[in-house]
Amino acid sequence: MNKAIAVTSALALPFSAYAAEAASKSAIENLIIAAAPVVLIFFLMWAAIRLGAKKTNAVNERIVESNERIAKSLEELVAILRKKEQE
Template sequence: MEKITALASAFILPLSAYAAESVSKSAFENLIVATAPVLLIFFVLWAAIRLGAKKTNAVNERIVESNERIAKSLEELVTLIRNKEQQ
């Protein structure tokens, strides 16, 4: 419910800011002028999140590869220790 209220406020506040100019412009022009900044901000944030997600995926893949190398090294170490204990 809070998210819906926040989104509604984000769209309504610019509309109310341009209400005083509504006399000189048509309603459609006012609607475009009022919502354009909000839509632009949402698009920029969406693009930034998408870019960040791609970088995060690359980092996660490198971490997984590193963890696999560490696991192999630990398995080899355990095997060496067991062989020494048996001798």
């Protein structure tokens, strides 16, 4: 039991020090400190999405080109089949 109390109090010391330090700061400073990780995460996610979108666009262009080649081949096959039907 004593070990649990000692571990709990040891883990709570940094939180109490942070609370004491936060009480001495203004509300604006606390807001900026609290919002900084959220803004950083949003920025990193935005950057990752932008990089992913560029790669996705390149893949989409290759798919479109492939689909155009397939469509052209199918048109040629249809033309050949129509010629054979007419003969």
